[in-house]
Amino acid sequence: MNRIWIAAVIVSLLAFAGIAQSDIAVLDQTGQTVSIPQPVERLASVYGIGTFYVYALGAADRLVTAYYVGVKGLANASEAMFRWEPRLDDILSFGDPNVEELAASDAQVVLADGARHAAFAEQMAYVGIPVVQYLVETPEELKEAMVLTGDFLGADAQARATVFIADYDRVFDTVARDLADLGEEERVRVLFLGTSLTTVASGDMFQSHLIAAAGGQSVANDLLGYWNEVNLEQILLWDPEVIVIPPYGPVQPSDILENPDWTAIDAVKTGRVHRMPRVIGPMDTPVPESLLGIVWMAKLFYSDLVSLNLEEEVTRFYSFYYGFVLTDEEVEYLISP
């Protein structure tokens, strides 16, 4: 009888150990505890920004379907994206997530946007697929998101997340140290435009945090609530020294530099109107490339003061985090202001 009891206890302990190894509980950025089966071999991402976390953590081969921020179809994808992800034809998706489609894909976990996909996450729970929701609008939240994603993608991914955090902190600290002697009034005043001439990034957007990390000050810091519509009079009042255009949307520097209505603005007088480059991810959004966005802007604002080498940073970033070798033209494009 005792032997039976001992055997039963041993079997129970083994069974419990088996269950413990098959699921991991993570706290996502909406505060939900999500139980994710291990190991994750098939994952889907309906969060166009979160997809890039998967790539940076070396787990892209496990994606069965993915949204990519700003890419609404193969026609939108750059030539570099096709070289970077040869399976793009098969896995690219966009639009409102389809619960049945995702259930049919056999994904074990789905990455989603905490700001838009709460109802979707509930529906996925009915079909037994856990959804990890992200809310990323600051560099700190980006770092948390990378750590969170690494936690359920395995030890290698966790290690890469740690490296990424260290890299991000290195860039932050280097820029801060290089610009330590600059007074507040000497900080470059920056206007970050959106997809039209009068759409600007508000103070609570990721772009404004990047500007601050790069040593600048966003002229629209007092505005709240995502993208804001302003008018030219307000822009004249702000009189920015530098205007940055995002790497998406139709606005080009010439639309401002050659516009007679804008000639009185300081940035236009000095020709400091620049469009951010983009090869794969848009570096003004909370994707891992935002690390390069900080370096790019810091060199733009203070080329003589910031010690970071933009060429080295971009080459190393794409090689290490994305396994992607840039062409000479792409490097030149990325480092040119």
Added chain:
Amino acid sequence: MGLILLPALAFVAALFLGRYGVRIEETVRVLLGLDGPSDVFRALILRVRLPRTLAAACIGANLSVVGAAFQGMFRNPLVDSRILGVSSGAAFGAALALLITNQTMVVQTGAFTFALLAIGLVMLIGLRLGSTPLVLVIGGILVGALFNSLLGLIKYVADPLSTLPAITYWMLGGLNGTSWSALPPLLVITTLGMTFFMLLRWRLNLLTVTDTEATALGIHVRPMRTIVIAIGTLMIAASVALAGMIGWIGLAVPHVARAWVGPDHGKLIPASAVLGATVLILLDTIARTALPSEIPLGILTGLIGVPAFFVLFLRFLKARGEGR
């Protein structure tokens, strides 16, 4: 002549008011082309405030005059200048253009083109089924509904991060992107349209009676109605193409004007033009001055228009002996 003072005063005040503090003396020097004010001041007055205020005046006048004419012609006090599906067509055209580009001229052209297409469809319905006011209104509702559905499709495929907000913002109405290069079509159409309505304003009184009575009085009703709709639609299309959807001006302002000067179109049309221009200039000044961000004009016209219309409605009920 006294009527002209109202929008003139509002116009001048609008040039002085804004988030960028400008002294009256400097503004006057800029307007007179004198030396002294900085490049920034000059740009502000001549390139930002002046074209925008002029646009507000034209659009306010257009929406109000056409609203007054349509209310009389359709014999329906709840009709506004957009009854015939023009705004829905313009919204679809603008959204379609925004899918491709953000360039103002392309968006305006798209809005204008599809506004005309919408009215063309309504006129076609009228041609087939008889151009009575009822048929035209129903046709306008159907065409409007069609374009609203198509607009829904556009919104569905639009990029939620960039294009969809642009479409949404356009539909809320505003003049923050107005520059001199965008004004010529509006100015030309406003001039021609206002001239037409001013010259024919007494005849519009005859369109407020039944077709039989009007015909008996020597009016060729259908051609007259067609021309009024065509000219009015051009004015609305040009206005919506530049400023997006601005509601309540075309509905409420004619009623306020009617309460002021009476229903005679001889006085109602100029009164509507003057009031509409004044109201929109004032609201646009608030839209660009109250906050660092631009307040969509459509929101302000709704917030002002709804209470104003309610007050008028109460007065109407009181005059009829209804309500308390």
